[in-house]
Amino acid sequence: MAATRSDGRQARWDKHNETRRQQIIDAAMAAIEENEPGADVKVQQIAAHAGISRTVIYRHFEDRADLDRAVQQSIIESLWRELHPAMSLDGTVPQIIRRIVGTYVGWAVAHPALHLAADHDPDGAVDGPLREGMERIATEVSQVVAAGMLVLGGTLSEEDARALDPLVFGLVGAVFGVVRRWLTSSDRQLSADALEKLVAQSVWFVVDGHARTFGLSIDPTMPVVELLEPERLTTTP
Known part of the structure; x- marks a missing residue:
């Protein structure tokens, strides 16, 4: 007792x-x-x-660095809560990309100080909350891309599958870098909407280009749920 x-x-x-x-x-x-x-x-x-x-x-x-790490982790979690619902398969591929990018840009515009606070690793750590958060997002996207490629009839060699991780991580990092550069610029010549459109288009070009190397032709006007129907699947020579 x-x-x-x-x-x-x-x-x-x-x-x-x-x-x-x-x-x-x-x-x-x-x-x-x-x-x-x-x-x-x-x-x-x-x-x-x-x-x-x-x-x-x-x-x-334990100290200020410990507090900063915990705060960064909480910031990344708040961003993830915004992003995760946007990662659905509703809409066309370009629409899905625009929705995810738009959610991120919208969060960054609403919380510029939090975005900047998350943009460094305490004590120069290489595995800080920001990196962990980017890896979490990249892993999620990699899994979706890999599954999508296979469902759409593409072929992924072992080398292709291994290449997806650094490719997607680099793409996520590039998007973060573009938004960071825009947020910290003293002379913003792009509106948030223009930035969102530019980044989304750039991601689409990368996705579409790599899809073609896997033998896939993705119709940018067709909803993903329709693309996944067997009779809709098309491959390029």
């Missing part, structure tokens, strides 16, 4: 710590967003937002 009570107290304490930790992360994100993108947000500002003292923050995070 005593062990059960002890376990119950520990569970409540763990829950309290988890809630407080998330409160601090949310406060940090709020502090970042109320400042200019790239501004140095002090721990005291975060503490003020959370309604706690600086010392309490360091009870839940």
Whole structure:
């Protein structure tokens, strides 16, 4: 019985710590967003937002780098929650690409300070939250592309399958880089809508070009659900 009570107290304490930790992360994100993108947000500002003292923050995070990593992870998660629903097969291939790119650009425009805050790895780490987030998105896209190629009648050699991962990761990174460049430009000559259109078209050109190397001709005017019907499948010589 005593062990059960002890376990119950520990569970409540763990829950309290988890809630407080998330409160601090949310406060940090709020502090970042109320400042200019790239501004140095002090721990005291975060503490003020959370309604706690600086010392309490360091009870839940080892140091500032640990806090920054947790905040970056939360930023990437918030972006993923926006992107994931957009990765459906509703519409034509160009429409799907435009929807995904548009969702990302829209999020970046709405949260420029968060976007910039996610755009570095704490302490120069090579496996920080941003990289992990890009890998997560690229992996999801790679799986969809590979499945789509096979369903549409394309052929993927072992070498082709291995090439998909770096290809898609590079494409995701390129899109991120274009949006980052646009967000940080002091003289934006493109509107958000024009940027979205340009990036979406560029992704479509890459997808269409590589599809043709796999022997596929994708009709850009036909919904994907119709493309997947057996009688609709076409291949190029």
